[in-house]
Amino acid sequence: MDIGERRQGNILVLAPVGRIDNLTSAAFQARLLAAVTSSSADVVVDLSGVEYISSAGLRALMTASRQKPKEQRLAVACLQTVVREIFAISRFSHIVPVFATVEEASTAWRAPPRPGSAVLHAEPEPAGPLRVRFWGTRGSLPAPLRERAVRAKIRDALLAARGHALETEQAIDGFIDSKLPFSVRGTFGGNTSCVEIITGGDEYVICDLGTGMREFGNHVLRVHGPVRKHCFNVFLSHPHWDHIMGFPFFAPAYIPGNRIRIYGCHDVLGEALHTQHSSPCFPVDFRKLPSTIEFITLEPDRTYEIAGLSVTSIRQLHTGDSYGYRFSQGGKSIVYSTDCEHKYSSLDESYPFIAFYRNADLLIFDAMYSLGDTISVKEDWGHSSNVVAVELAHAAQVKRLVLFHHEPAYDDRMIEEVSAETIRFEEISRPGHRVEVISAYDGLELEL
Ligand SMILES: [Zn+2]
Ligand SMILES: [Zn+2]
Structure with missing residues (x-):
């Protein structure tokens, strides 16, 4: 040429x-x-x-x-x-x-380079009260929205819009925000368990490594760029697949200089994560990851000081055991308690979980099934119901109860229905102390 x-x-x-x-x-x-x-x-x-x-x-x-x-x-x-x-x-x-x-x-x-042009979107987390951000809220396996579900949402929105004056963009936004239920205007999301606790300190705190971890990692890179190094403190409830499967896609693990500390009460966490990264299932061997990764085994019922938080764990009834965590800072407490079956026969005042949840500002609770299911066909499957969630939250005088680990077979409308029924059940069973009930969704942020 x-x-x-x-x-x-x-x-x-x-x-x-x-x-x-x-x-x-x-x-x-x-x-x-x-x-x-x-x-x-x-x-x-x-x-x-x-x-x-x-x-x-x-x-x-x-x-x-x-x-x-x-x-x-x-x-x-x-x-x-x-x-x-x-x-x-x-x-x-x-x-x-x-x-x-x-x-x-x-x-x-x-032209000389513009100052600060290296970092794309600098919006560091503001210091302040404890906050919780949900990156993945689904139980057992990811549950992406399907084409039929999106079409159904559009159809419901158009039906609801009939008769409304929607001439301007502002009117449309107002209509979406005030007239459409969350199940139509949004989605609870399909990523598996991953919850961030924002402490206001320099280090990140994360509960579980479900598929929400991929989006969390991308968020960190978007905010800070790849050059700044970070310390991530991860608390694992247990190594079941839905709680670790996001880690191979956690981009900061591939950046040298980043430090990842994985805490948990099982002694097999390292083995589980290595296996997940091994041939023929995944192309990058865990030992080749360039970040520094440590596994730290915690003793249940002991309190540790980690990343500015007091952290205590409790053993939960689940196949192979799982562990719940209570995090406290400045008089506020968050309990992360997923993948736990609470046997109906044991829910009296001596039940150790009532003390563990006592006066928590936020209780994140595995309410995957209905009570009917948990005591019949799904007994011993290791999960709990919204009804037991409310009863325990009342008994422990919890301030806010977050329903979590949603059943992947439930669509948005079903989760919204369960949420409304749980709010109603809280009202009719209330012994005096009111508990606010919220259904977690991917992207939800709560301030304590
Ligand atoms: Zn799970
Ligand atoms: Zn599990």
Whole structure:
């Protein structure tokens, strides 16, 4: 292929003509590599004479971008419409910068970098009262919304909109927020257990590593960028799959300098996480993860000071055992108690969970099944019901009860129904002390 060459100020401009595809990309790559390795000048590829570029041509650009010295710059300019579309479809401007003209590249490279431009969205967590953020609230396995469910929501919203004046965007937003139930305007979400406790300190605190962990990790990178290093304190209830399956997709684990401390009362947590990362199920061996990961075994019923919180654990009835955690700071307490079956026969004042939950500001509780199910077909399956949740919350004088570990077979409407029934049951069974009842959803944030 014909590749023109010229100097424009300090920039070396290459100007290929024709198509860059399987037939011509080798010649293009050879010319490009010679340009970036033989001189220290910045290089712009003027694509005004190129009518088409295939993946082979894009790969040649990437190879040059990888092999050039770090301080040398490489860009493309003057893209024809079709080539510009191919760059957009391939998301290639993240790899090689695209400019409208060679002059524009030259001007951009002369300008000093803007201060703070390295971090994309700096919005660090404000210090202040304890907060809880739910990243995953589903039990047993992820439960994504299906096409039929989205269609049903749109249909319900349109039916509800009949007769309302919705001429402006403001009116539409107001209608969505005030007239549509949560099950229509939103979703409880489908990620499995992962709850963040925001302490106002420098270190992160997380309960369980379900699939919500992937979104939590991406959030940390979005807020701080990949350069800043962090310490993550993870408290595992137990190593059942739904509580660990998000960890292989937790991006900060792949960044050297990050520290991840995994606390729990089982002595098999390390083995469970290593196994999950091993061949043939996952391509990256746990031992190859570049972050520093430690496992710390806790003794149940003992109180530890970790990341500015007092933390106590309790053994729970569940296949292979699970553990609940009580976190306290500045007179406020959060209890995370999931994957626990409370046998109906044992719920009297001597039941140890009443003391463990006592006066908690927030009780996050496994209310996966109905009471009917937990004492019939699903007895000994290791989970509890909304009815027992309310009874225990009343007995322990808990302030707020959060229904958690939602049954994956329930759709949004069903979870909303269970939530309304639980609020009603709290009213009719109230012994005097009122408990506020909330259903957790992915994205819910609560302040204590
Ligand atoms: Zn579970
Ligand atoms: Zn479990």
